[in-house]
Amino acid sequence: MPRWKLTIEYDGSGFVGWQRQDNGRSVQQVVEEAIARYVGEPCVIKAAGRTDAGVHATAQVAHVDLPRADSPFTTRSAINHFLKPDAVAIIEAEPVPDCFDARFTAIGRGYVYRIVNRPAHPALDRDRVWHLPWPLDVEAMNRGAERLLGHHDFTSFRSTDCQAKSPMRTLDALWVERAGEIVTVTTRSRSFLHNQVRIMVGTLAMVGRERWTPDDVSAALAARRRAAAGPTAPPQGLCLDLVTYPPPAEWQAMADARDARQVALAAIAGPATAPSRSTAPAAADQRPPE
Numbered sequence: 277m278p279r280w281k282l283t284i285e286y287d288g289s290g291f292v293g294w295q296r297q298d299n300g301r302s303v304q305q306v307v308e309e310a311i312a313r314y315v316g317e318p319c320v321i322k323a324a325g326r327t328d329a330g331v332h333a334t335a336q337v338a339h340v341d342l343p344r345a346d347s348p349f350t351t352r353s354a355i356n357h358f359l360k361p362d363a364v365a366i367i368e369a370e371p372v373p374d375c376f377d378a379r380f381t382a383i384g385r386g387y388v389y390r391i392v393n394r395p396a397h398p399a400l401d402r403d404r405v406w407h408l409p410w411p412l413d414v415e416a417m418n419r420g421a422e423r424l425l426g427h428h429d430f431t432s433f434r435s436t437d438c439q440a441k442s443p444m445r446t447l448d449a450l451w452v453e454r455a456g457e458i459v460t461v462t463t464r465s466r467s468f469l470h471n472q473v474r475i476m477v478g479t480l481a482m483v484g485r486e487r488w489t490p491d492d493v494s495a496a497l498a499a500r501r502r503a504a505a506g507p508t509a510p511p512q513g514l515c516l517d518l519v520t521y522p523p524p525a526e527w528q529a530m531a532d533a534r535d536a537r538q539v540a541l542a543a544i545a546g547p548a549t550a551p552s553r554s555t556a557p558a559a560a561d562q563r564p565p566e
Contacts, residue, residue: 277341281372284336287363289403294326310358324378324519330511337519339378375531386518389477391459406513412484414454420483420493421450431500434469471508479506
């Protein structure tokens with residue numbers, strides 16, 4: 277069946293997150309239901325990573341194998357028709373070779389976090405920003421952000437429920453900007469730990485309020501203990517705004533390398549059939565994550 281790469285935008289308010297769950301409607305669920313109504317049979321979509329309840333996306337990426345080969349315009353329009361009235365939209369639909377995997381082919385992810393920094397609470401954007409009424413020193417926040425750049429053990433900056441096998445991550449970019457009353461925190465990495473971005477934002481907010489110094493950020497990182505870092509910022513200010521991929525010419529080699537690893541792991545585990553490329557289960561920490 278033809279494989280499709282979908283770029284998806286959604287308002288995370290009212291959803292239990294990206295991934296299907298038993299306790300409410302998820303973004304994955306409503307997209308899969310829309311696709312099923314379009315093609316006439318169930319289809320499973322796999323995303324670049326999960327987002328938590330209340331977290332938004334302007335550039336989530338997923339792949340799906342469809343039992344029909346319409347044009348990109350028709351595919352996008354048909355799925356969007358069945359997505360209404362939910363606040364979820366397919367921004368782009370494009371056919372890709374079956375070696376493409378939305379999660380495993382990705383080489384970078386990015387988030388933006390928006391803060392409304394004014395005394396009055398937000399009325400229109402209350403589900404899309406974090407309201408902080410105290411003045412924030414953006415320059416101090418940037419000095420604190422610099423302490424987190426590079427390759428580190430981010431145990432202090434991940435949820436105690438994080439399922440990632442390793443806390444080691446490389447933070448490629450983290451910066452803070454102000455435009456009037458809006459303070460934006462932007463970050464880039466190959467992947468993130470569960471709640472990592474929100475904990476980094478909560479910690480930088482402490483620096484911005486002058487309750488912490490940049491040295492305190494360094495100390496929290498070195499402590500390798502969740503309680504040492506700042507609070508977890510609320511989910512509504514966070515938005516997945518970037519997933520990057522290498523040139524298509526590199527996808528097949530990446531897929532072959534993944535298949536080789538699966539075969540090797542299966543051999544170590546004992547007699548078993550190695551999972552195929554289309555059915556290989558995601559690792560426990562299927563995330564950008566936030």
